[in-house]
Amino acid sequence: MAAPAIEDEATQEQPPDAQPEPEAEPDREIVDDESRKRDLRSRTLDDVLAAAGSLLGALGLVWVLYENLLPTSGPLGFFVSWFVVFVLMYAGVTAMRHPRTVMADRVVSAVVHAFAGLVGLSVLLVIGYTAVRGAEALVHINFFTSDLSSAGPLDPLTVGGVLHALVGTLVEIMIAVVITLPLGIGTAVYLNEVGGRLSRVVRTVVEAMTALPSIVAGLFVLTTVVLMAGFQRSGLAAALAISVMMLPIIARSAEVVLRVVPGGLREASLALGASQWQTVWRVVLPTARPALATALILGIARGIGETSPVLLTAGYTTYLGFDPTSGPMVSLPLMTYQLSRSSEQVDQARAFGAATVLLLVVLLLFVVARVVARSKTGR
Amino acid sequence: MTTQVDRPRPVRPSVPVSDRVFRGTVRAAGIAVLVIMGAIGLFLAYQAVPTLRQFGWGFFTEPSFIPNQEKLGIAAVGLFTLQVAGVAIVLAFPLALATALYISEYAPARLRRTLIAILDLMAAIPSVVYGLFGFVFLTPHMIYLSRWLSKYLGFLPFFDVRTDVNAASWEQSLYTSSPFIAGVVVAMMVLPFAASIMREVFSQAPLGEREGALALGSTRWGVIRSVVLPFGKGGVIGGTMLALGRALGETIAVVMILAPVFDIRLRILENGGVTISSLIALRFGEATQSQLSSLMAAGLVLFLFTLVVNTVASTIVARTRSGSATEI
The missing domain is CATH 1.10.3720.10 (MetI-like)
Structure with a gap:
């Protein structure tokens, strides 16, 4: 089966051309050994710093502007502005060192990750919220062992079940x-x-x-x-x-x-x-x-x-x-x-x-x- | 002079009795399904005829649905159905696309199976759970977003709300139970369907072309843009349309959120609305025979609409897939 191995390559973090020169990573010694596999998956220091730096920078900027200077409030707006500013900063930081192709790649990657994360979060929220609210009724053992015939709308949860x-x-x-x-x-x-x-x-x-x-x-x-x-x-x-x-x-x-x-x-x-x-x-x-x-x-x-x-x-x-x-x-x-x-x-x-x-x-x-x-x- | 030509021995494969019984049985199962399904369609059409004959084209232009006063039409409910489905698709499309791309292109290979299972699970969460979540949790939070939209984007006709948006004490109840909130909940429900079809098509993008793009120095976005998306275009369109078909027919979550209002209007942020399916769910209990017929007619219109959407969608999806059987 050749497929998984090639898929791995397709899902590597950065394609080879996006890797900076080896001297950009001073902590890694370059071994001139043909038998050793080149590590394709690892993130370079540059990748991590650009992403983390933009994330923190955007957080700070949005906090100052959104929470303190502008007459805006609300968590949703905060996160949306944070994300937008992050993408802009990330694009800017990348544009300083890399060609436009890499910039587009990183911006799209950020957007895809954020949207997919949002979907995952919403599933967790739906299931989690339902389970947390449901736990109130589920802790009573009678919820599983009796029907609802004896329980009116005013009876406590200790009466009646599913x-x-x-x-x-x-x-x-x-x-x-x-x-x-x-x-x-x-x-x-x-x-x-x-x-x-x-x-x-x-x-x-x-x-x-x-x-x-x-x-x-x-x-x-x-x-x-x-x-x-x-x-x-x-x-x-x-x-x-x-x-x-x-x-x-x-x-x-x-x-x-x-x-x-x-x-x-x-x-x-x-x-x-x-x-x-x-x-x-x-x-x-x-x-x-x-x-x-x-x-x-x-x-x-x-x-x-x-x-x-x-x-x-x-x-x-x-x-x-x-x-x-x-x-x-x-x-x-x-x-x-x-x-x-x-x-x-x-x-x-x-x-x-x-x-x-x-x-x-x-x-x-x-x-x-x-x-x-x-x-x-x-x- | 004639030569003895080799004639092939006549082979008349006789079908053994067991095979005849087997074929007969499975054909009977197929025909039974055909009869059941066909009966539903024909029955719906047959039941809808009296209403359609009585009201004619007025059935499609009359906004109110009051059977007792002989005022019957699906103009308003049809419009609300399109609004809810439209909001759902506008929200679900980018999220589904990103989710599908994430699973097929970005996620670590060992996580992929789990993520696919989660997507399937998301599709199987009952609509009543989404409805309950939307009704209890989402509505009190969404009204702030609705108000923000109407305040700053209110010049767009569909974000308009008939109230003073700048008033110090704003009418919160005006923003609840709106087609917009119902659409958000429906978006969460139809998203996994669109995403799983897109993902399936993306994962079939030819490996050789992926590798070719990588070998030419593409970034991952380059591979997506030049190989995955062109190849999966049919899946993206088809998956979105299948999601649209589901969004049009969604009932329970919409009933739980929308407050019944029969108006022809486009203000999606404002309280109230009825879709065709929620109309049926609200009215079947008190319906007489003739009212049932009118509900059937509404249901038939909905069914024909989803049927067209689904057929187009599955044709588009099927065209992108290779139909060849797997060989060993």
Whole structure:
């Protein structure tokens, strides 16, 4: 595999032409040894000083101007001005010693790092804030062991919990998986292994359905299953709505996974006299198994968080129930949504608690997906 | 004179029974999916017909949505939908591009897998969590930014707010629940989708050309500008459009943040607004059969719009990828 080694070179900190002359680094002795690899990754003293100096200089300048001289205030403005001044200083400092190419490179690098850092920070903020606010409810053990039927909006957090929503989430997602797994993987196998003229239509339609907004899927199930067929708003209806959302996702990602199974394996199996069925069952699917599992788990993670289809089809209850066919059944995202509409502080704490439990479930699925993906790949 | 020509033995590969059953089964699965998905589309269209027939073009030009008074239209909700999605894309595009470039070009190789997993995780965070975060945490902080924008950039029609921006005690509530704040939250939600598609396309940029650029003395930005971005242009456009498709259909986070207002206006910093999907979420409960039909019609318009956006996007993305199967 040549790829990683070359990627390393592509991701080195500074390309060779940007390195200053060796005498710029007095602390490094130059060994005239051909066998020793030249260290491409290290930052030079010049790089570090230019960046750190501009960062500190900008901080000082902005502090003086923004906080003390100009009539401005507020942390957001401070950080934005700091960054802008930093980029300007960094560009200026670089321009004094290097050609314009290097200056452009450094400025872009600073901007990319800052924006990517901002994205990372926002993820941390969303998860961290939810978890911190949710911890208030999660520390009470009854939050996991009881439903919300006995807890009014004025009861303290020591009463009531999310058990009913957790059970509802698991029941709904299990029904959805039972529906989507065979259909989704069957469709993927059809599209990839059997093919034919009809398969192109199927592929187009599946692709189109990934564009279906989740609320419209909920509206469809509400009209057909609940209003026309006369079923109650129930866990089953919610599961059907989730299935409608998950089916195209799983079918598509499974097809992508099957497409990367090397064609040589299929041909080898067929050449040995195996039938197509045996080839698919014994060669293609086992080869793709870890990736298929990952695709499925990621699909489940998406399905578990669906709120809007469930909002239309599941109804709302505070009682624990295991029967998906009759009566409303609430799931974690729906409970979070309903509680967040309340103006009571306690309900908001419960909403954050339910959101944290939901995040933990999604996180758990992700860890499982990573472990599955890493375990004994077929390739 | 005739010579005995070697004739190929006629080979009629007979398909064994097991294969016929197998093909039949998977074809049945495919057809079932086709039927389900097709049924949804046809059903939506069928349900929307009465409303569209009754209101005609007025359905697209009437701002208010009051079924009892026979005043029904999606002009205002459609406009708000575009505003929220527009804010989301304007914010998400540069951040997604930078994130994708960081992961594929700048991040240390050993961190890359972890970062990709974090990006996937970010995409899987349920929208209700983003909505809760936006509603409880972001709104009280964002109103200061909204006020700043309206104060200094208020001459732009979409940053205008109908209030005295220089008043000593400013009306904080006027700046909450605005399409701008909803757009910021939606931007956080759609960003990972755009970023992961861009990253995937960037990582497929041909190695030879990367090395060539480096060998000619390119800096890293030089490699990005001359190899990665031209090669991944389709992915950048397509990924952004896919994110736009998701932003248009986003419901829960928008419902949690926006306060319902039916106006045709462009002042995105001002309180209130309804998107098509939040309209459905707000109104389905009290809807009669004919009102459901009008909601269906609105949903159909939204679906057709996201469908066009997504189809164009996936066509663009698919064109940049090489379709060849992996060989061993």
